[in-house]
Amino acid sequence: MADDERTLLPRHPLARAAVAGGGGAAAAGVGLLGVAVAEARIARRVIGVTDDPVPDATGWYGGSRPRPALRIALLGDSSAAGYGVSRVQETPGAYLAAGVARWADRRVHLRAFCRVGARSSELAGQVERALERRHTPDVAVILIGANDVTHAVPVATSVRLIARAVHTLREAGVEVVVGTCPDLGTIRPIPPPLKQMVRLWSRRLAARQTVVTVREGGRSVSLGSILGPEFDAAPAVFFGPDRFHPSAKGYASLAAVLIPSVLSAVGAGPEDETHPAAQRGEGVLSVEQAAADAARNPGTEVGGSPHSPAGGGGRWATLRRRRRHAPEEGTPTEQEEQPGPEDAGDTASTTEPTVEERIVAHLDDATSRLDQIVVEELGPGV
Structure with a gap:
């Protein structure tokens, strides 16, 4: 099995036990593994990979x-x-x-x-x-x-x-x-x-x-x-x-x-x-x-x-079960300062909403206010 086919196929104890169990269980286990291998290939193609660099939050x-x-x-x-x-x-x-x-x-x-x-x-x-x-x-x-x-x-x-x-x-x-x-x-x-x-x-x-x-x-x-x-x-x-x-x-x-x-x-x-x-x-x-x-x-x-x-x-x-902090209200301000070396500066319709719409309505305000906080607490040029 190719290495990239194994990466989305954990050697799950259930599958191993089925293969080792003999008879119909073994056949079922082999079939399960075969399906999982095929699904791993499909999932990898769907997910894909990007070479875009990840922003450094330092x-x-x-x-x-x-x-x-x-x-x-x-x-x-x-x-x-x-x-x-x-x-x-x-x-x-x-x-x-x-x-x-x-x-x-x-x-x-x-x-x-x-x-x-x-x-x-x-x-x-x-x-x-x-x-x-x-x-x-x-x-x-x-x-x-x-x-x-x-x-x-x-x-x-x-x-x-x-x-x-x-x-x-x-x-x-x-x-x-x-x-x-x-x-x-x-x-x-x-x-x-x-x-x-x-x-x-x-x-x-x-x-x-x-x-x-x-x-x-x-x-x-x-x-x-x-x-x-x-x-x-x-x-x-x-x-x-x-x-x-x-x-x-x-x-x-x-x-x-x-x-x-x-x-x-x-x-x-x-x-x-x-x-x-x-x-x-x-x-x-x-x-x-x-x-x-x-x-x-x-x-x-x-x-x-x-x-x-x-x-x-x-x-x-x-x-x-700690309460998640809903960010306080605030208006975005100009970003404060450029993140620098480590030592520099140390001395939140009329029809029934769908499940997804209810979730977004509940969380959108909080996460958007967290976005505002990031802008306020970051430095310019980031």
Whole structure:
């Protein structure tokens, strides 16, 4: 089998078991694999590849805000880099840094070490580059896993690599927020049964990423389908032209999920979210239980907990469903300053609306206001 035919065909345990089962099960398994191979070829042709460069979100945000600056390192793959958009303002890094600058009321310097196509095996190098700077980042945000799934990297290998990355960063005193593997079952060009295979694979990887991240002292945010049913119900809005990567609106939604956890990691979160709230379905669970819950519910944060329920024992985690920050109202202003070297400046009809229309009506204002914030917090010439 050619290498590019394998990349969208995870060696799924279900298929392997069917092939090994003998008789009719083996024949069914061979048939399933044959269908999946053909679907992988079709999906690759539909998705395609672009050679357009990805805008680099590295730079200063919130230039007029108080010092000292918060320093964010962005690591991972195309979901972190912003594959498919043409302007810095549309990248997840820009949305993230501008949002943190606004709600923390601090200057933010973001450095992007992510690379399109990266797998977990590249995290060690990205971490090394992030830590070799004179200024250690306050928080590292990692988005990784989709390419591990499409290239059939064993889950055990992927989680070992991300555990090592989180451990290294925490040893250096860096807070870590991991956006777990997205649910690739929402990708429209991937048909069944391949869709079910990659959905199971990606959810399993996301759950294991959560477990190792918490155990190494970081916190995870489940991306799942990022906005759950919204991405699946309105793919034309939230996915880009290749129907595989998010659109600018999709990246804004991704950032809206991550911003509250990043703020909490640097001690700038809302006071009313300091303790888990039972009415929001939050609480202290075993790490494994919290990871399983988070894999089913996009936007769920799982972090370490110093508390244990009655009975004690084992490792426990705090599960939170943080509120996405709806950007405050405002009028776009002139961009403030050019992002420069790291040291420079440190001393929101009459007929019944469709599902898609309701989703857009609910989210369009918030994401457009996040667009405004990016413009306000970025520098000119970007």
